[in-house]
Structures are given as structure tokens and as C-alpha cells.
Amino acid sequence: MPDLKTLVLGQKEAADLDDEHELPHELMTVNMGPSHPAMHGTVRIVLSVDGERIVKGDIQPGYLHRCFEKEAEHATYTQVFPYTDRLNYVSPMINNVGWAMAVEKLLGLTGELPRRAEYVRVIVSEVSRITDHLTCVGASAMELGAFGPFLFFLKAREWLYTLLEEVSGARLTHTYVRVGGVSKDLPDGWVAKLLHRLDELAPVMVEVETLLNNNKIFRDRMAGIGAFTREEALRWGCTGPVARACGIDYDVRKDHPYSVYPDFEFDVPVGTTGDCYDRYLVRIEEIKQSMRILRQACAQLPDGPTMVDDPRVALPPKRDAYNTIESMIRHFKHIVDGVRVPAGEAYCFVEGGNGELGFFIVADGTGRPYKAYCRSPSFVHLSTCQQLILGHLIADVVPIFGMINMIGGECDK
Amino acid sequence: MLELVTTKLEDVANWGRKFSLFSYPFVTACCGMEFMSVAAPKYDIARFGAEFPRFSPRQSDLLMIVGTITEKQGPALKRVYDQMAEPKWVIAFGVCASTGGFYQNYHAMPGADQVIPVDVYIPGCPPRPEQVLDALILLQERVARRDGHSQLRLKREKIVLEQARAREDD
Amino acid sequence: MSQKVLDALRAKFGDAVVATESQHGDEVALVKRDKLVAIATWLRDDPAMAFEVPVFVTCIDLLDWRPVKAPGQPSSTRPAWDNVDGKAPRFEVCWQLRSFSRRHRLRLKVALVENDLKVASLTPLWSGFDWQERETFDMYxxxxxxxxxxxxxxxxxxxxxxxxxxxxxxxxxxxxxxxSDLVGDH
Structure with missing residues (x-):
């Protein structure tokens, strides 16, 4: 029984058609970026495509290289905090905490902080983590055509920004944490406001999950796209939600506990398939776990100072600085020379919004870092994309990038 | 008489332009988070008729430079600007796009105006959404007054052309 | 914490490990350049080491390295290379490794002199070092x-x-x- 093509076209024409199919064809080169609407931040991809399939993708970051390391070498340890804010600008508080902890490690202050300071750090970090995941999921959903979740999540993010603004004075770039504690205590009644907002956030999560989880279009574009095996993820150095979606239960908060995280009960969500849909589910679940940590932290929040009582890192009280010459000189030296950190080197890491965020500092005994290096999870994850996008359609680049959550400032430093 | 008619016509066109700015968000960095907030429900840039981001430079008339411009990014920015049709307006969103801010180093450009002309600079790192809306109102006034950089340039070129023609007539 | 990694490394490779130290809970091993790949391969494949995860690569430029003793602080404990082939080294390249199954970490270091900035790549062993090494090449x-x-x-x-x-x-x-109007060829 001849097939349909042969019946319709006749024997000869059908053979010609098959010949045509086997003609050698050229790959097409498509340029994506650096200013592309569906790219978080700016990154350029030079794609070689065979029809719609990606054969090779050359990802070129660096369009937002703002020289964090060079700037940090020229700033005092305290002046670096604003630069860390702008690394992962979606969750600045976690960057602040990471930098502060790295300097404290060199100073030998790890574990010496007042408990209230540690709790406040955990609270602001977790609020930041929620904003990070809200932005990531909201923006990715928008890029796939679901505008509703974006608006819902941005509304919720606005509540959290307002809360963080009350704490630090800035909506986005907080510079709230200091070496040895935090710059100021939480305002009165803030904890009650936070709990109120968490209660309001829960129904928003339900709304968005109802909209997305079983949405046919959303699932078709996410499930099975950009999958990673467990071994590949380890070899590429993936951490955070990307690694957890592959089934690697690595969370710095659990595996190398820092601050007061051992005090809280929370789960580390892991996926099974390692594709974009699992990454989405892991992020959604992490928001809920962060809310759980926040509720516990608010309930257990101890009283006390929020700055370690150590003249090396703490500013003298304002009253003394204005009234005694010694305190004024100390204040001046502290600001101009910076915190004097003993010579040595240390690598300190925290669980950032995207994974293991580390700072590697080489100190030479002065008030400025000799070298400061940031191990940014986005950079590591973006490098895996060269592998992830192979064999997928051009349209699949968008969900892959969305769920890798490449943050320009962090990736390009 | 003809001059009066064309002037009035342009005023009408400018009135229309100022309430229907199609923006091209050239989002590079942190300020993009605040740009999202400006577009989102609470601040809602739609109230000022500039809600619709056009991700194609050829269809937009307002270039919003949102975030740090680096030396590597410069050629791309210039290209996007050149692709936009006249008349066009440019807003530098945030201190990085205005002057480079506290990024004064080998790779961060000291302000987008090193590459393209800018109409309105918004300070702040990042600016609050209210500031952005304020800048938009400021720009709308300039559009209505025909004070945008491309409008002024067109005016200047017209004058130069007329002077050249007058010299030829002599 | 993972002092036993350093001990095992010394026992296995002897002279190829120039110095080891533990500082602030970080383990650092300074190794000879020509033995780097052998050591790294062993670290990855030995079941007791099992460093499967690459963390970061960076480099330290020692050109201005003149540590100051901060008041009330002990002096520097950072190990310094005396010399490499008779010359003072200028750069130190660092690879940070992590073991997911064994929960330990290690930083490998190689010193380089200014005119001979060549070192073996560890990308064939850990693909995650691909971009990290490119970054170090770009910056240093x-x-x-x-x-x-x-x-x-x-x-x-x-x-x-x-x-x-x-x-x-x-x-x-x-x-x-x-x-063009800023450059002056207007």
C-alpha cells in the first residue's frame, strides 16, 4: 500500500520531494538581545538554529558589568554595603547579610552577635527572599503571556517593599545591615504589620497557584523544558532552586546552618524532573516556607540590642559622639578609615534567592578589602544555559531564562 | 496666515503626543524593579497615557533608559536610539543613567548622555515611583511647549536651512 | 572541620602540596602547578574526597600585598609563597571545591609569576568552571x-x-x- 504522498503526487514527484529533504541546509544565526523584552536584565545570545531548533547558543553576559570587585577594593568595608545591594537587586537584604557575615568571619565575630540582631537579619532576609521569588515567578508568567499573576504578585511585592522601607528608609536598595548587627532596630508595631501582610499574602498565593498550576498553556511551555539531571546539576555547580528542582536537597540554611536558622522549623522543597515547571513549583513552595520561618521568627523575636558591643565595629552612641572628644574621634576614624579587619582570607556563603551566594574576601589589615570576590549564583546558572537550551525551540529560551532567574547585577557583578 | 495654521496644527499634534507617549523601556539594571512598580497597579503609569511599553524602537517615541549603561552596552543603546522615528524623547531613569552614580570605573559609562541626548534626568538610586511620574509630567509639558531635544533640533535645522537659503538668494 | 582532607592530601601527594592551612573554618591547600590536574582528579574521583561540586575560581593579585597589623589583632596568618622557581609570585589562582555527599570544602591554590601566567584548566573535570575560568582570564x-x-x-x-x-x-x-558633539569632530 503506497503512502498518501505517492498516491497524490505520483511515484516520480514523491521521490524528488524526498531528495529535496536530504539536501544539505545551512544553519541560521539569530541574535537575541542585549536589549530584549523577555530577558531579565541584559544578556546577548547568538543562536544557531536549524529551523526552530537551537543547535548552538553562545551566551554573552557582561552588559551590566559594574565592576563590583574593583569598586569594593576602593571602598571601606561599610561602604561596600550599597554595592552589594545592587548585586541581586531583587533581594538586597540577603546580599547585605552575606557581606556582613563574611567580614564578621574575618573579625572573628561569627556567633557573637546579639540574638535580636540575628533574628532581625533572618526576618529581613526572608522578606527579601519572598520578594525575589514573587518577582521571578510574576515576571516569568508575564513573559509567557499570563499578565494576571504578574499584577497579583507585584501588588503583594509592593506591600513588602513598603514594610522594608519602614525598616531601612529605602524601597529597594536598603543598605540596612552593618558589620556586627543591623543599622537600626525595627520600628514599633512593625512585627504586627508584617504578620498582617503575611496573612494577606496567603490568599494571593492561592489565587496565583489556581491561575498557573494547572493552566494548560503554562504547563505546556514549562513542563519538560530545560531539564537537568542530578549529576549534571552537581557538575555544573548549581545551587538554590535550580539544584533543588533536580532533587538535590542542598540548602545552605540546612546544610551549613548560619545565624539563627537552626531555631526554626522549615522544609526544603525538592523537585524530581529538574525542568522549568519543577523550578516554578520549588519557588512557590519556598515562598510558603519563608512565610513559615517569618511567623516563627516574629513569635520568638527576643528583646535586646541590635548591634554587637565591640568598639572595633560599632559606632559610638550619637550622644557621646556629640559630647566627648574621644568618641567623636572614634566616630570619625570609624567612618574615614573603616572597620579595621585583620589580615587573612575567608569565604562566607549564605542561601541567596537564587542559590549559594558567597563572598570571598582577602583582607590586609586596613579598613578596605584587598580583594573582594562575589560568587554569584546567577552567573553559574547562566553558564548552564548554553547546555539547557540545546535542542529546544527559540520560544523555549524565554521560560528557561525566566526560571533560571538570571539577575543582571548579580550575574555580571 | 499659513504659518499660523501650521503652528496651531503642531500644537494640536503635540497635545496628542503628550498623552500618548509610547515608551521603549531600555531596562538594564536595578531600576527595572522600580519600573515594574511604576507600571503596576499602585502607581499605574497608565493614568498618564504612557502605560504601553513598546518593545520595538520603531514604534515608540519615548526611550526610557532604566539602569546603568556600560561601555559594552553603549553601541546597542545608540542603535536603539537611531532606530526610533522622530520626534522622540529620552528619559534617563535613575542616577546611573544620568551620571553613572557611584559607579565611576572602567566599565560603567558616566551617564547615558555620553552616547545620546537626554531630555529629562530622574535622580535617585533607584528613583521612587512618584519621581518617575513627576518626570513624566515634566516631559509632557516640554512636549507641549515643543522643547524636546529632537523638536528643538528640528527647529534649529529649519532655521539653519532658512538662513542658508537667504544667503543664496542674496 | 575537614582537616582530614588536608591530611589525606599531604599523605597522598607529599611534596606536591606546598602548604596547607585552616583559617576561619576554611581549608586551603597550596599546590605545585604541574601537579594540579593530578591532585584535582584525585580529589574528584576518590570516594573519601568526592568533591563533585565546583564553587568558584578567582585570582589574587599580590602586587600591593603589604599586610598591616591592625591594633589589638594577631598578625597575618595567611601563608605566603616564598618563591616559585626562584621568583616572587605575583598571582594566586584559587579554585574552591565542595563535596555534596561528604559536606566538606577545600580551596586549591596555585601561585604564578608575572611572566608565566599559564596554568592547567580544570574545566575538563568540572564543567561549572567553564565561565569562571573565562572570567578570571578576562579580569587577570x-x-x-x-x-x-x-x-x-x-x-x-x-x-x-x-x-x-x-x-x-x-x-x-x-x-x-x-x-559626536562630545568628541569634538562635530
């Missing part, structure tokens, strides 16, 4: 031999020099494009 000019695709990653090809070296001025820009 260290040439990783055996790297599949060694070119600039953050900066553009026209850029001359390596900006994170201590002798590169912070504000020395190399513009690609400027407005």
Missing part, C-alpha cells in the same frame, strides 16, 4: 591551558588590559562609542 589575564573556549566574557574584545590587576587604574575607560 591568567591563561588556562586546555580550556575549550578561552575568551573575554564580561568585557568587549576591544578592551586592552586586565582591569582587576592592581596596576590597572580604576577609572581608565576605553569607550566604544561617544556622542
Amino acid at each position: 589575564g591568567v591563561e588556562f591551558q586546555g580550556h575549550p573556549d578561552l575568551r573575554r566574557i564580561y568585557l568587549y574584545d576591544e578592551f586592552v588590559g586586565h582591569p582587576l590587576r592592581k596596576d590597572y587604574p580604576k577609572e581608565k575607560r576605553q569607550p566604544l562609542v561617544r556622542r
Whole structure:
């Protein structure tokens, strides 16, 4: 029984058609970026495509290289905090905490902080983590055509920004944490406001999950796209939600506990398939776990100072600085020379919004870092994309990038 | 008489332009988070008729430079600007796009105006959404007054052309 | 914490490990350049070591390294290379490794002198070091031999020099494009 093509076209024409199919064809080169609407931040991809399939993708970051390391070498340890804010600008508080902890490690202050300071750090970090995941999921959903979740999540993010603004004075770039504690205590009644907002956030999560989880279009574009095996993820150095979606239960908060995280009960969500849909589910679940940590932290929040009582890192009280010459000189030296950190080197890491965020500092005994290096999870994850996008359609680049959550400032430093 | 008619016509066109700015968000960095907030429900840039981001430079008339411009990014920015049709307006969103801010180093450009002309600079790192809306109102006034950089340039070129023609007539 | 990693490393490779130290809970091993790949392969494949995860690569420029003793602080404990082939080293390349199954970490270091900035790439062992080594090449000019695709990653090809070296001025820009009325050929 001849097939349909042969019946319709006749024997000869059908053979010609098959010949045509086997003609050698050229790959097409498509340029994506650096200013592309569906790219978080700016990154350029030079794609070689065979029809719609990606054969090779050359990802070129660096369009937002703002020289964090060079700037940090020229700033005092305290002046670096604003630069860390702008690394992962979606969750600045976690960057602040990471930098502060790295300097404290060199100073030998790890574990010496007042408990209230540690709790406040955990609270602001977790609020930041929620904003990070809200932005990531909201923006990715928008890029796939679901505008509703974006608006819902941005509304919720606005509540959290307002809360963080009350704490630090800035909506986005907080510079709230200091070496040895935090710059100021939480305002009165803030904890009650936070709990109120968490209660309001829960129904928003339900709304968005109802909209997305079983949405046919959303699932078709996410499930099975950009999958990673467990071994590949380890070899590429993936951490955070990307690694957890592959089934690697690595969370710095659990595996190398820092601050007061051992005090809280929370789960580390892991996926099974390692594709974009699992990454989405892991992020959604992490928001809920962060809310759980926040509720516990608010309930257990101890009283006390929020700055370690150590003249090396703490500013003298304002009253003394204005009234005694010694305190004024100390204040001046502290600001101009910076915190004097003993010579040595240390690598300190925290669980950032995207994974293991580390700072590697080489100190030479002065008030400025000799070298400061940031191990940014986005950079590591973006490098895996060269592998992830192979064999997928051009349209699949968008969900892959969305769920890798490449943050320009962090990736390009 | 003809001059009066064309002037009035342009005023009408400018009135229309100022309430229907199609923006091209050239989002590079942190300020993009605040740009999202400006577009989102609470601040809602739609109230000022500039809600619709056009991700194609050829269809937009307002270039919003949102975030740090680096030396590597410069050629791309210039290209996007050149692709936009006249008349066009440019807003530098945030201190990085205005002057480079506290990024004064080998790779961060000291302000987008090193590459393209800018109409309105918004300070702040990042600016609050209210500031952005304020800048938009400021720009709308300039559009209505025909004070945008491309409008002024067109005016200047017209004058130069007329002077050249007058010299030829002599 | 993982002192036993350093002990095992010394026992296995002896002279190839120049020095080891534990500081602030970080384990550091300074190794000889020509033994780097052998040591790294062993670290990855030995079941007791099992360093499967690459963490980061960076480099330290020792050009201005003159540590100061901070008041009330002990003096530097950072190990210094006396010399490499009779010369004072200028760069130290660091690879940070992590073991997911064994929960320990290690930083490998190799010292390089200024005129001979060549070191074996560890990308064939851990694919995650691909971009990290490119970044180090971009910023410091260290040439990783055996790297599949060694070119600039953050900066553009026209850029001359390596900006994170201590002798590169912070504000020395190399513009690609400027407005014609600013350049002056208007």
C-alpha cells in the first residue's frame, strides 16, 4: 500500500520531494538581545538554529558589568554595603547579610552577635527572599503571556517593599545591615504589620497557584523544558532552586546552618524532573516556607540590642559622639578609615534567592578589602544555559531564562 | 496666515503626543524593579497615557533608559536610539543613567548622555515611583511647549536651512 | 572541620602540596602547578574526597600585598609563597571545591609569576568552571591551558588590559562609542 504522498503526487514527484529533504541546509544565526523584552536584565545570545531548533547558543553576559570587585577594593568595608545591594537587586537584604557575615568571619565575630540582631537579619532576609521569588515567578508568567499573576504578585511585592522601607528608609536598595548587627532596630508595631501582610499574602498565593498550576498553556511551555539531571546539576555547580528542582536537597540554611536558622522549623522543597515547571513549583513552595520561618521568627523575636558591643565595629552612641572628644574621634576614624579587619582570607556563603551566594574576601589589615570576590549564583546558572537550551525551540529560551532567574547585577557583578 | 495654521496644527499634534507617549523601556539594571512598580497597579503609569511599553524602537517615541549603561552596552543603546522615528524623547531613569552614580570605573559609562541626548534626568538610586511620574509630567509639558531635544533640533535645522537659503538668494 | 582532607592530601601527594592551612573554618591547600590536574582528579574521583561540586575560581593579585597589623589583632596568618622557581609570585589562582555527599570544602591554590601566567584548566573535570575560568582570564589575564573556549566574557574584545590587576587604574575607560558633539569632530 503506497503512502498518501505517492498516491497524490505520483511515484516520480514523491521521490524528488524526498531528495529535496536530504539536501544539505545551512544553519541560521539569530541574535537575541542585549536589549530584549523577555530577558531579565541584559544578556546577548547568538543562536544557531536549524529551523526552530537551537543547535548552538553562545551566551554573552557582561552588559551590566559594574565592576563590583574593583569598586569594593576602593571602598571601606561599610561602604561596600550599597554595592552589594545592587548585586541581586531583587533581594538586597540577603546580599547585605552575606557581606556582613563574611567580614564578621574575618573579625572573628561569627556567633557573637546579639540574638535580636540575628533574628532581625533572618526576618529581613526572608522578606527579601519572598520578594525575589514573587518577582521571578510574576515576571516569568508575564513573559509567557499570563499578565494576571504578574499584577497579583507585584501588588503583594509592593506591600513588602513598603514594610522594608519602614525598616531601612529605602524601597529597594536598603543598605540596612552593618558589620556586627543591623543599622537600626525595627520600628514599633512593625512585627504586627508584617504578620498582617503575611496573612494577606496567603490568599494571593492561592489565587496565583489556581491561575498557573494547572493552566494548560503554562504547563505546556514549562513542563519538560530545560531539564537537568542530578549529576549534571552537581557538575555544573548549581545551587538554590535550580539544584533543588533536580532533587538535590542542598540548602545552605540546612546544610551549613548560619545565624539563627537552626531555631526554626522549615522544609526544603525538592523537585524530581529538574525542568522549568519543577523550578516554578520549588519557588512557590519556598515562598510558603519563608512565610513559615517569618511567623516563627516574629513569635520568638527576643528583646535586646541590635548591634554587637565591640568598639572595633560599632559606632559610638550619637550622644557621646556629640559630647566627648574621644568618641567623636572614634566616630570619625570609624567612618574615614573603616572597620579595621585583620589580615587573612575567608569565604562566607549564605542561601541567596537564587542559590549559594558567597563572598570571598582577602583582607590586609586596613579598613578596605584587598580583594573582594562575589560568587554569584546567577552567573553559574547562566553558564548552564548554553547546555539547557540545546535542542529546544527559540520560544523555549524565554521560560528557561525566566526560571533560571538570571539577575543582571548579580550575574555580571 | 499659513504659518499660523501650521503652528496651531503642531500644537494640536503635540497635545496628542503628550498623552500618548509610547515608551521603549531600555531596562538594564536595578531600576527595572522600580519600573515594574511604576507600571503596576499602585502607581499605574497608565493614568498618564504612557502605560504601553513598546518593545520595538520603531514604534515608540519615548526611550526610557532604566539602569546603568556600560561601555559594552553603549553601541546597542545608540542603535536603539537611531532606530526610533522622530520626534522622540529620552528619559534617563535613575542616577546611573544620568551620571553613572557611584559607579565611576572602567566599565560603567558616566551617564547615558555620553552616547545620546537626554531630555529629562530622574535622580535617585533607584528613583521612587512618584519621581518617575513627576518626570513624566515634566516631559509632557516640554512636549507641549515643543522643547524636546529632537523638536528643538528640528527647529534649529529649519532655521539653519532658512538662513542658508537667504544667503543664496542674496 | 575537614582537616582530614588536608591530611589525606599531604599523605597522598607529599611534596606536591606546598602548604596547607585552616583559617576561619576554611581549608586551603597550596599546590605545585604541574601537579594540579593530578591532585584535582584525585580529589574528584576518590570516594573519601568526592568533591563533585565546583564553587568558584578567582585570582589574587599580590602586587600591593603589604599586610598591616591592625591594633589589638594577631598578625597575618595567611601563608605566603616564598618563591616559585626562584621568583616572587605575583598571582594566586584559587579554585574552591565542595563535596555534596561528604559536606566538606577545600580551596586549591596555585601561585604564578608575572611572566608565566599559564596554568592547567580544570574545566575538563568540572564543567561549572567553564565561565569562571573565562572570567578570571578576562579580569587577570591568567591563561588556562586546555580550556575549550578561552575568551573575554564580561568585557568587549576591544578592551586592552586586565582591569582587576592592581596596576590597572580604576577609572581608565576605553569607550566604544561617544556622542559626536562630545568628541569634538562635530
